[in-house]
Amino acid sequence: MIALLLRDLNLAVRAGGGFGLGLAFFLIVTVLVPFGVGPEGAILSTIAPGILWVGALLACLLSLDRIFALDFEDGSLDLLATAPIPLEGVVAMKAAAHWFTTGLPLTLAAPVLGLLLNLDGAGYGWLVASLALGTPALSMIGTFGAALTVGLKRGGLLLSLLVLPLYVPTLIFGAETVKRGADGMATGTALMMLGAITLAASALLPFAAAAAIRINLR
Amino acid sequence: MRYPMEMIVSDLACARGGVPVLEGVSFTLAAGQALLLRGPNGIGKTTLLRTLAGLQPALAGQVSVPPETMAYAAHADGLKATLTVTENLQFWARIFGQRGIDRALEDFNLTDLAGRAAQNLSAGQKRRLGLARLLVTGRPIWVLDEPTVSLDVASVALFGAAVRRHLDGGGAALIATHIDLGFPAGQLDVTPFRAQPRGLDHFDEAFA
Numbered sequence: 001m002i003a004l005l006l007r008d009l010n011l012a013v014r015a016g017g018g019f020g021l022g023l024a025f026f027l028i029v030t031v032l033v034p035f036g037v038g039p040e041g042a043i044l045s046t047i048a049p050g051i052l053w054v055g056a057l058l059a060c061l062l063s064l065d066r067i068f069a070l071d072f073e074d075g076s077l078d079l080l081a082t083a084p085i086p087l088e089g090v091v092a093m094k095a096a097a098h099w100f101t102t103g104l105p106l107t108l109a110a111p112v113l114g115l116l117l118n119l120d121g122a123g124y125g126w127l128v129a130s131l132a133l134g135t136p137a138l139s140m141i142g143t144f145g146a147a148l149t150v151g152l153k154r155g156g157l158l159l160s161l162l163v164l165p166l167y168v169p170t171l172i173f174g175a176e177t178v179k180r181g182a183d184g185m186a187t188g189t190a191l192m193m194l195g196a197i198t199l200a201a202s203a204l205l206p207f208a209a210a211a212a213i214r215i216n217l218r
Numbered sequence: 219m220r221y222p223m224e225m226i227v228s229d230l231a232c233a234r235g236g237v238p239v240l241e242g243v244s245f246t247l248a249a250g251q252a253l254l255l256r257g258p259n260g261i262g263k264t265t266l267l268r269t270l271a272g273l274q275p276a277l278a279g280q281v282s283v284p285p286e287t288m289a290y291a292a293h294a295d296g297l298k299a300t301l302t303v304t305e306n307l308q309f310w311a312r313i314f315g316q317r318g319i320d321r322a323l324e325d326f327n328l329t330d331l332a333g334r335a336a337q338n339l340s341a342g343q344k345r346r347l348g349l350a351r352l353l354v355t356g357r358p359i360w361v362l363d364e365p366t367v368s369l370d371v372a373s374v375a376l377f378g379a380a381v382r383r384h385l386d387g388g389g390a391a392l393i394a395t396h397i398d399l400g401f402p403a404g405q406l407d408v409t410p411f412r413a414q415p416r417g418l419d420h421f422d423e424a425f426a
Contacts, residue, residue: 003312004313007298009304010301011301014300016299016300017300033232040220047399055280059256071296073294074294075293075294076296077289077290078273078292078294078296079290079296080313081272081273082273082288082290083313083314085313176274217274218273218274218275
């Protein structure tokens, strides 16, 4: 299974692999928002937690349809389904590879982009913590959505519509953590809810996604 | 071979897109044997092979085969364009828990191309790489769907030799093909197993 993870990471950083896609999108959003909103620092720091989390979420969404579609088109998915590793393991590795190429870079880049949005000093640690805890859930839920739409040509629209409502709790608790952290309030509850979403998603969704792929391969 | 293995298919029926295409298919494939599936386009050879490989459920009947013994190769080769020949093969070898891809490269005359990215291969070379994948699976029963598409005469001979070696080693092969592969093999024409068109009394099932 590690071989699959390494292959996916390898493919992502090669030409056309889409490694920088999410990161570039995140950068664009956070650079453009101050231009649109205006330079008042107070307003920017109020909306910074929300914008950063929405930007990260949309950046994650952008690369979801690649997770299985490419493997489906070139026949790899059929071959992986007949390989000795369980399909649940394939799904988990795919989600992990998506997180390493999207969620992790976003988490690491977020503090720098927080500067652009005048995020309060106390918020940076919580921003990184909440993204580190929350983006695995985004990858896992997104992988499930990608599994549901794998056989569809140009299924990107349907995928976004399916996945967005499932992303809402992560967004609420993620942005809430940063907001509370920046205001110097207790963040424990929001952070724990975020962790719970990630754990529940990683525990349950590989099975659901594998079942969806089996049906879509028929 | 590690253990005696045999594929027994009895009274199998399979469907494509909800429409039954073949029914009552029965055959036995023992170690050392090859069976060529024949039949016109659209008769359901691919559907049958996908059903046997476990990619879709059978409508009826049984497939009895030891677990984890089948290597399936479809029309698509499952190659990654940006990986080299070696990387592609090594990936599948590791997925199947095998080591050593040198023999597979040699058998399909890919050694000179080992460092080339798959996107720069010709159609026939890609196909040879797809077939070389079978050798690194280490599995005894090959289930192949038109393996010789886009291969030239010399490559078909390479493939034939690889299958013969596989059979001599106690393997088995089930191959859907339209051409003569140049080795002794049983033939199974699936045309007589074409599913009977259903009457109107089943009309509602399409909406069930």
